[in-house]
Amino acid sequence: MARVIIVLILLTGAIAGGLMYYQQVYAYYEEVEFSPDAVVMTSLTSGAPEPLLVEEFDAIDAISSPLRYRACFTTPISLATLTETYVIVDEAEPRVAPGWFDCFDAEQIGADMRTDAVAFMGIENIQYGIDRIVAVYPDGRGYAWHQINACGEVVFDGEPAPEGCPTPPESLN
Known part of the structure; x- marks a missing residue:
């Protein structure tokens, strides 16, 4: 027994x-369907997100967490043009994707951002405390993911929003 x-x-x-x-x-x-504004980057001049011309778009997301978004794409726009047009992000760290989403290799992208690839601000606070980051290589390959920003790190730990951060939604207070 x-x-x-x-x-x-x-x-x-x-x-x-x-x-x-x-x-x-x-x-x-779930697979994210392509739309003309599937990948956006924040303009240096206007400060607003602008759609990026992309091809071969493949993306996933999940309603269970705002950090599960990952995307792979290509763009015909040169990296030189992108760096002169969009906001560059220095503190970008790609998050690991599920193994079955094989176009997104976070470790390789992270290593390449120290040498080849450049990270840009996609949309700041796409959801409170979460930014969409877009990294592009000189050959036009691109990747996007969500990461917690400085405001989110503090507020998600239960502390009040630091100076310069937007007011958190009621659900976070």
Whole structure:
């Protein structure tokens, strides 16, 4: 009888673990449909997000977290033009994508931003405390993801918003 109970406990743990893994890696993600403003970057002159001409767009997102957005694309616009036109971000760190979304390699993108690729502000505060970052390579490959900004880091830890940050929504207070 004890062996049956032990086997049932182990089986229940394995099923629960498998279900949690599936939910984290597969369950909540959805493909993002392409639209003309699928990738935007913040203009140096106007300070407003402007659509970027992109091709070969592939993206995923999930309603379970604002940090699950990832996108891969190409753009025919030169990196030189982009750096003269859009806001560059120095503190960008791509977040790891699920293994099945194989066009997005966060470790490689992060390493390449120290040498080749340039990170730009896509949309600041796309959701309070979350920025969309866009990185582009000299050959036109591009990637986008969401990351927590300085205001979000403080407010999400339960502290009041620092000076210069927008007022957090009521749900965060």
